[in-house]
Amino acid sequence: MPFPPYSYRDRNLYVEDVDLESIARSAGTPVYVYSATAIRERFRLYNDAFGDVPHEVFYAVKANSNLSVLRLLAAEGAGFDIVSGGELYRVLRAGGDPAKVVFSGVGKTRDEVEYALTSGIHSFNCESEAELALIDSIAARLGVTARIAMRVNPHVDAQTHPYISTGLRDHKFGIDIAAVEDVYARAAGFTHLVAEGVSCHIGSQLLDTAPLKDALDAVLALTGRLRAKGVPIRHLDLGGGLGVPYKPDQREPDIAAHIRAVCARCAGHDLKLMMEPGRSIVGPAGALLTRVLYRKPAESKEFVVVDAAMNDLIRPALYQAFHEIVPLRAHMPGTFTADVVGPVCETGDFFARDREMANVLPGDFLALCTAGAYGFVLASNYNSRPRPAEVLVEGASWKFIRTRETLEDLVRGE
């Protein structure tokens, strides 16, 4: 079954007031579709739950960086969490406020730091002492002061897929919470840095919020120790990480309840609270539409070959991720069990294995659900496949927010 905001009306799959098959037919497939209303509502769930508590919600651009998505979030007052100069460029092109941008990531380059400082971003989430020295030297040359937070690694197990878990001792991310107080002490020696924050992100796709609360407790305790040593911590950046349902039996964490619990735990600490959600804002809003090309029986199983592939949506191949697959017209009787695969020349090019699914035929359309986050942004041109189009739905209308790549696009720059 599809997840909201996708639902069947008289066995035709809709998002908002648009029949998805009409998009598939006129935009062609594969095509990513996003619901503007869902993105807006999910951002508001975060933003409104803070109430009067000083806060900023920095949407994690990496999850879906289409300019139209950024533009609609900027209009809602979102800030942006970036991890590259390219993402900063997108935010600025989309009309995002640079004063509401935080720059995360373990490998910021000299050029990226300079671009961020001259753009006047809010702050850097720093991951090493060498990075502090770099930011300080560039800030000094530009005659500005950079606000920074150290990203701490609290040794909390996010209990998610190992590739998207970031808060354990042997992960490349952050600075060990046991060592970070000394780093703050040394940071005070840099004349063009103000260490005013603590940041933390332990992983992605967390369906249980308990690890996030453990991390928050560790970071709050650290804040107290830092303040006692005279480091004037003003903000906490709690990262992203709330999960979304991909499988029918998965329950989404209650975003508003989680935020209220965070606010309650931080009450009386005089801290501005920041978060960097990505997936939980855009994930459920999106789907990837694809067309069935062939049904191919084999010795022990049957394959459904579709026109989307791992280059369009790599999550199943990379993280063994599950995406619900549903027909756009649910008229066919019965189900069967199949592997859903794409045309790419890799055995790893599958969307589902041994999946019981609708009894589709060549020409039918399918939706890969919950594909709004880490979908198009991870798409590539592997096998010289042009990347798909992207469409934004609002109410009863839809528009292209990125056209399908052409063969000419494939060879640009070669």
Ligand code: LLP
């Ligand atoms: N902040 C930082 C520092 C991050 O590294 C991330 C995600 C976020 C915020 C946003 O996390 P979210 O709210 O989206 O969970 N490609 C993978 C997910 C990679 C997540 C990377 N970092 C996937 O498709 O599952």
